[in-house]
Amino acid sequence: MSEARARNIALIERYYQCLHDGDMEQLAALHSDDVAFNMLGSTPVSGRWEGRAECFGPIVADGVLGKLQPGQFQFAKKWRIMCADDQRVVGIMQGGGPGLNNEQYDQTYCQVFTISDGAISELHEFYDTALVELVLNDNPTQKPAMPQVRAFQF
Numbered sequence: 453m454s455e456a457r458a459r460n461i462a463l464i465e466r467y468y469q470c471l472h473d474g475d476m477e478q479l480a481a482l483h484s485d486d487v488a489f490n491m492l493g494s495t496p497v498s499g500r501w502e503g504r505a506e507c508f509g510p511i512v513a514d515g516v517l518g519k520l521q522p523g524q525f526q527f528a529k530k531w532r533i534m535c536a537d538d539q540r541v542v543g544i545m546q547g548g549g550p551g552l553n554n555e556q557y558d559q560t561y562c563q564v565f566t567i568s569d570g571a572i573s574e575l576h577e578f579y580d581t582a583l584v585e586l587v588l589n590d591n592p593t594q595k596p597a598m599p600q601v602r603a604f605q606f
Contacts, residue, residue, distance in 0.1 A: 456538040467572065476508070483571055488502045488573070492579060495584045547561075557587040562577070563578075
């Protein structure tokens with residue numbers, strides 16, 4: 453394993469540990485000042501967000517954390533690094549807990565991180581946008597009549 457790959461994996465392990473611990477200040481510090489978040493879908497938090505202040509302000513603080521019940525939600529209950537090289541790391545993570553509307557937000561994220569100069573410089577994030585709409589935006593969508601039979605695993 454190259455030194456760069458090992459450093460990148462260690463950085464993303466710290467990222468997930470910060471999420472697990474709820475340490476948003478340290479989490480933000482792992483990102484470059486000009487980081488870009490690319491968020492899946494057509495929800496209010498979707499699209500390309502640029503700069504640490506914008507990413508950790510409107511998108512994280514307001515669009516996500518501000519819509520979950522404080523002290524009852526935990527990101528990164530489980531995570532795994534799927535692959536890595538000298539520039540990128542791909543991880544998958546699950547978190548969960550109730551939203552302010554009392555709907556359960558048990559979300560799975562696939563994340564592609566680009567690393568530059570020892571910091572996260574870009575993030576592409578993929579997740580269940582119907583769940584985002586239901587819990588974070590209080591916008592009910594059609595739910596399946598039966599519970600999921602085959603749970604997603606990683």
